[in-house]
Amino acid sequence: MDNFIGNRRAVNILKKAIEQDRLPHAMIFAGPSGVGKCTLALLTAQALNCLTPQDGNACGRCAACRRIMAYVESRHKECVNGESSACGVCSVCQARNRRHPDMLLVEPEERTTISINQIRDVIAETAFQPLEARYRVVILDPADQMRVEAQNSLLKTLEEPPSRMIMILIATNPYLLLETIRSRARILPFGEIPSGQIAQYLTQNEGKSGPDARLAAALSGGSLGAALDFNTAEYRDARESALEFVKLLLCCGSFTRASALAAVAAKDKDVFRTWMESASALLRDVYYSGVAAGRVGQSDLIEKLRVLRQNTRHSHLVRAIEAMRKLQTDLHYNVNRQIALEALFINLSR
Numbered sequence: 001m002d003n004f005i006g007n008r009r010a011v012n013i014l015k016k017a018i019e020q021d022r023l024p025h026a027m028i029f030a031g032p033s034g035v036g037k038c039t040l041a042l043l044t045a046q047a048l049n050c051l052t053p054q055d056g057n058a059c060g061r062c063a064a065c066r067r068i069m070a071y072v073e074s075r076h077k078e079c080v081n082g083e084s085s086a087c088g089v090c091s092v093c094q095a096r097n098r099r100h101p102d103m104l105l106v107e108p109e110e111r112t113t114i115s116i117n118q119i120r121d122v123i124a125e126t127a128f129q130p131l132e133a134r135y136r137v138v139i140l141d142p143a144d145q146m147r148v149e150a151q152n153s154l155l156k157t158l159e160e161p162p163s164r165m166i167m168i169l170i171a172t173n174p175y176l177l178l179e180t181i182r183s184r185a186r187i188l189p190f191g192e193i194p195s196g197q198i199a200q201y202l203t204q205n206e207g208k209s210g211p212d213a214r215l216a217a218a219l220s221g222g223s224l225g226a227a228l229d230f231n232t233a234e235y236r237d238a239r240e241s242a243l244e245f246v247k248l249l250l251c252c253g254s255f256t257r258a259s260a261l262a263a264v265a266a267k268d269k270d271v272f273r274t275w276m277e278s279a280s281a282l283l284r285d286v287y288y289s290g291v292a293a294g295r296v297g298q299s300d301l302i303e304k305l306r307v308l309r310q311n312t313r314h315s316h317l318v319r320a321i322e323a324m325r326k327l328q329t330d331l332h333y334n335v336n337r338q339i340a341l342e343a344l345f346i347n348l349s350r
């Protein structure tokens, strides 16, 4: 737990409660995605069940620790041999087989939500004492996406929790949970991870170069998960074209050139999404370069951004930022990407 990145306050609250043996039987880990809520829930399970704890910390090496970590190792991963039924011998399958029998990590099976049948299984299984663990830890991730019936079926377990059981509900938005659930659980809020800490993690643990790490950190919205998934090379390509478009947009440049850029960017839906995010981030950074240089995410471009800022009227810049944001929302509907982007350009050129 001491090596957990970010959210020190949540870590300290948990550590203290474990030390004093007064951890609530039900908790909601609430906060943005990608900050490690589920990982911290598993680390809590380790701290509660480690066979040879050292100074109140899980050792990370004993059988209990390793079998709980097997969840992290096999989570979101599929059998390496890609067979329809698991091969049983690859590293992912082996980690899956090592999983601790008393820990329950409940995740959506087929759809995007945890089903009522999965909750029924949890209730049936937790009716018995844990086989080996001091505490059985049940983690529901994501809990806030559960349908009302599934949530309702959990209520009785929360009202009369089995002894030696801790339930942790992972939620991006705890207010999607029923009030009756929230009132029976302690909410532990999580925040975004400061980009400096993310960048440091990426250089030290992922071997990224300083500039790449800072770029990924600046554009990941405080999520370590997003920063790890971030494709720097792909983004740099998109950014180069987006920067040219932003220049044309702010300085009322050539429509023909803007239209050509729009045509290339709009070809593929996913490419376009990255491109739009990039253009929006650049516009925000142009804005910040004039008022709060410390908030400029793409600091490698700061000189170019400052020049743009000096040559753009404030009201025009704000209109451009708003128009981009609206177009990003409209992308959820099936708009024609190229035409929408060209229309935005013409509107702002007036």
Ligand SMILES: [Zn+2]
Pocket: 049, 050, 051, 052, 053, 058, 059, 060, 061, 062, 063, 064, 065, 066
């Ligand atoms: Zn241990």
Ligand SMILES: [Zn+2]
Pocket: 078, 079, 080, 081, 082, 086, 087, 088, 089, 090, 091, 092, 093, 094
């Ligand atoms: Zn396998």
